[in-house]
Amino acid sequence: MTTLTTLATAIASGTVRVIDLTHTLDPDFPVMILPPEFGQCARFRMEEVSAYDERGPAWKWHNLSMSEHTGTHFDAPSHWISGRDIPNGAVDEIDVKNFIGPVCVIDCSQGAKSDDDFELTVSIIQEWEADHGQIPKDAWVLMRTDWSHKRGAEYLNMREDGAHSPGPTPEAIQFLIDQRDIRGFGTETVGTDAGQGSHYSPPYPAHFYLHGAGKFGLQCLNNLDQLPPVGAILMAAPLKVKNGTGSPLRVLALIEETP
Numbered sequence: 670m671t672t673l674t675t676l677a678t679a680i681a682s683g684t685v686r687v688i689d690l691t692h693t694l695d696p697d698f699p700v701m702i703l704p705p706e707f708g709q710c711a712r713f714r715m716e717e718v719s720a721y722d723e724r725g726p727a728w729k730w731h732n733l734s735m736s737e738h739t740g741t742h743f744d745a746p747s748h749w750i751s752g753r754d755i756p757n758g759a760v761d762e763i764d765v766k767n768f769i770g771p772v773c774v775i776d777c778s779q780g781a782k783s784d785d786d787f788e789l790t791v792s793i794i795q796e797w798e799a800d801h802g803q804i805p806k807d808a809w810v811l812m813r814t815d816w817s818h819k820r821g822a823e824y825l826n827m828r829e830d831g832a833h834s835p836g837p838t839p840e841a842i843q844f845l846i847d848q849r850d851i852r853g854f855g856t857e858t859v860g861t862d863a864g865q866g867s868h869y870s871p872p873y874p875a876h877f878y879l880h881g882a883g884k885f886g887l888q889c890l891n892n893l894d895q896l897p898p899v900g901a902i903l904m905a906a907p908l909k910v911k912n913g914t915g916s917p918l919r920v921l922a923l924i925e926e927t928p
């Protein structure tokens with residue numbers, strides 16, 4: 670059998686399982702809230718065009734509207750000022766082979782349970798590597814926090830001084846880029862940066878360093894607790910929007926069931 674028929678057989682039989690890492694697009698799903706002087710990200714909206722009625726007797730369909738950065742979504746290099754001059758930095762220009770690849774999952778769920786501002790640090794990454802081996806070049810790295818289990822106001826966790834949610838330190842992101850040459854970084858929270866990410870230097874270091882290096886982001890991921898630390902394959906292909914800086918998408922992971 671060829672590699673692809675082997676894969677198809679394994680998916681059909683369940684020895685390779687497909688995990689959905691996506692939240693449902695829903696008008697109630699929270700979006701990032703910026704300080705009021707800035708433009709705002711739109712929530713998901715769905716408007717009925719017809720539903721087997723006089724507006725269209727045999728068909729049902731909807732018009733959708735949303736931000737590029739609504740729901741489970743992909744960040745392209747052109748999203749950030751540091752990545753504005755990266756060649757092929759918009760979603761329609763990225764080489765599609767980047768949309769399928771290996772993924773490492775760093776479990777920070779225990780720390781995030783007791784500290785809303787939990788930081789992924791270089792030493793946590795190094796401890797993870799001591800257990801699971803070095804993060805391979807060109808892999809996705811996902812920060813598991815179980816934040817995807819939160820609903821409503823708890824998800825953004827806004828306080829007087831802004832949002833409080835976990836994220837990486839500037840040094841951790843630099844380590845992943847400079848020392849491990851990752852493909853991208855993903856989180857369960859509304860951004861790749863911590864809720865208080867504006868207070869780092871540079872502000873929003875994950876966005877700044879990742880996109881400046883031509884790397885990608887994934888946010889509002891779901892079901893990371895179903896992934897192994899290593900060995901899964903991530904499939905994350907954004908919509909092909911001309912000059913798009915990001916896009917909602919269906920993120921899937923393939924995992925191999927150990928017999």
Ligand code: MN
Nearest residue numbers: 738744888915
């Ligand atoms: Mn985004």
